[in-house]
Amino acid sequence: MPDTPFAPVILGNEPGSFPHSVLAERHPAIIRQVRDAFPYGPGQHRALDELLKSCTQGTIEPLPDGAPDRGRWLDWSLSDHTGRSWYDVPWLWSESYFYRRLLDAVGFFGPGPWQGVDPFRPAKRAELDAPETDEELAALDGLRDLPEQERARALLHGSLWGNRADLGFRLSAAGAEAQEPAPALVADDSDTLWSLLPPDGAGTLVLVADNAGRELVPDLLLIAHLLAEGRTARAVLHVKPHPYYVSDATTADMADALRRLRAAGGAAADHARVLWSAMTDGRLTVRAHPFSCAPLPYAGMPDDLRAEFAAATLTIVKGDLNYRRLVGDRRWPPTTPFREATAYFPGPVAALRTLKSDVITGLSAATEAALVAAEGQRWRTSGTHALIQTDPSGQTHPQ
Ligand SMILES: O=P(O)(O)OC[C@@]1(O)O[C@H](CO)[C@@H](O)[C@@H]1O
Numbered sequence: 001m002p003d004t005p006f007a008p009v010i011l012g013n014e015p016g017s018f019p020h021s022v023l024a025e026r027h028p029a030i031i032r033q034v035r036d037a038f039p040y041g042p043g044q045h046r047a048l049d050e051l052l053k054s055c056t057q058g059t060i061e062p063l064p065d066g067a068p069d070r071g072r073w074l075d076w077s078l079s080d081h082t083g084r085s086w087y088d089v090p091w092l093w094s095e096s097y098f099y100r101r102l103l104d105a106v107g108f109f110g111p112g113p114w115q116g117v118d119p120f121r122p123a124k125r126a127e128l129d130a131p132e133t134d135e136e137l138a139a140l141d142g143l144r145d146l147p148e149q150e151r152a153r154a155l156l157h158g159s160l161w162g163n164r165a166d167l168g169f170r171l172s173a174a175g176a177e178a179q180e181p182a183p184a185l186v187a188d189d190s191d192t193l194w195s196l197l198p199p200d201g202a203g204t205l206v207l208v209a210d211n212a213g214r215e216l217v218p219d220l221l222l223i224a225h226l227l228a229e230g231r232t233a234r235a236v237l238h239v240k241p242h243p244y245y246v247s248d249a250t251t252a253d254m255a256d257a258l259r260r261l262r263a264a265g266g267a268a269a270d271h272a273r274v275l276w277s278a279m280t281d282g283r284l285t286v287r288a289h290p291f292s293c294a295p296l297p298y299a300g301m302p303d304d305l306r307a308e309f310a311a312a313t314l315t316i317v318k319g320d321l322n323y324r325r326l327v328g329d330r331r332w333p334p335t336t337p338f339r340e341a342t343a344y345f346p347g348p349v350a351a352l353r354t355l356k357s358d359v360i361t362g363l364s365a366a367t368e369a370a371l372v373a374a375e376g377q378r379w380r381t382s383g384t385h386a387l388i389q390t391d392p393s394g395q396t397h398p399q
Contacts, residue, residue, distance in 0.1 A: 007330035047105035096295030158218035203313030210319025212253035310346035338362030
């Protein structure tokens with residue numbers, strides 16, 4: 001990435017914009033949802049009242065003394081943003097801090113009886129247990145007799161479109177789920193992606209997961225396929241170290257999804273066996289790195305994570321939020337080459353994302369023009385378009 005990117009960082013302070021609506025409407029709705037999720041006590045309700053007031057009308061406050069991650073947040077610019085309106089700091093930062101404070105309010109970080117209780121768990125469980133999940137898993141049996149390449153492609157698309165299953169998104173985009181799936185890929189670098197995962201792959205695939213439930217299930221199926229077919233020797237699944245953006249996957253969600261696959265029978269259970277045994281012998285590992293919940297773009301990743309991505313044959317980055325973090329949460333001209341925005345990334349990287357926020361790179365001028373002609377700017381946030389973008393070059397990029 002150029003040292004001084006010319007695209008402005010996205011803030012939430014423009015009334016009528018998507019980021020503003022997230023801060024002004026989605027966050028209060030999430031607080032309401034959390035209040036309903038568990039029989040919290042008066043202290044938790046008071047803390048939620050205070051958070052509601054702070055995040056809609058107030059300013060950013062420091063973390064409480066003794067917060068286990070206070071030092072980390074200070075490194076992540078907390079002091080610079082303290083005292084400022086939630087709307088006036090980078091939107092990515094503001095949203096991330098909202099989830100951090102929400103967890104405080106319900107006692108997630110303890111000490112106390114609510115320590116470690118995920119406030120979003122009921123919503124995530126309901127989705128995983130929904131009949132639609134059964135239907136999707138049963139459909140897997142129909143793939144069994146297809147040639148490997150077709151199965152691989154179907155599973156890649158399952159993982160891609162699984163990103164529409166985002167519980168936070170549904171809070172503010174009622175109806176998006178009900179629409180016909182828009183098949184339109186606004187960018188499709190899948191051939192390059194597959195070239196990095198050849199049938200005799202000896203390397204490591206890293207998949208940076210996004211949502212639990214109906215997104216994580218197809219992500220796991222894709223990993224199972226790649227391991228079983230020898231397209232990768234090892235895989236690392238990055239999940240969040242704590243609940244985040246409502247539906248983001250944690251280790252507990254991964255375990256729930258895997259148990260769900262195992263219980264489904266048929267091809268789903270076959271995939272579960274592959275994953276279970278790969279976890280047992282270490283070919284599949286799970287990581288919950290603190291930076292996965294950082295309010296910063298990946299360009300600011302710490303050295304250990306950089307080394308991990310550098311060593312991978314391919315890193316697949318899932319979802320909208322991870323895309324914002326991958327390319328930088330900025331108002332890029334849409335034709336900015338994806339490879340320019342990811343030039344800092346230390347290894348080959350691919351993004352699988354449905355479009356749910358304003359950020360976009362890597363469109364051809366013709367694609368952008370067609371989208372604008374058909375929908376104005378709505379295509380950016382409607383969740384009905386998707387992309388597969390690949391930057392195979394890693395460190396060999398000219399910086
Ligand atoms: O990362 P995901 O699950 O695909 O999407 C996250 C999301 O719903 O939340 C953000 C707004 O809160 C947007 O980036 C996006 O719309």
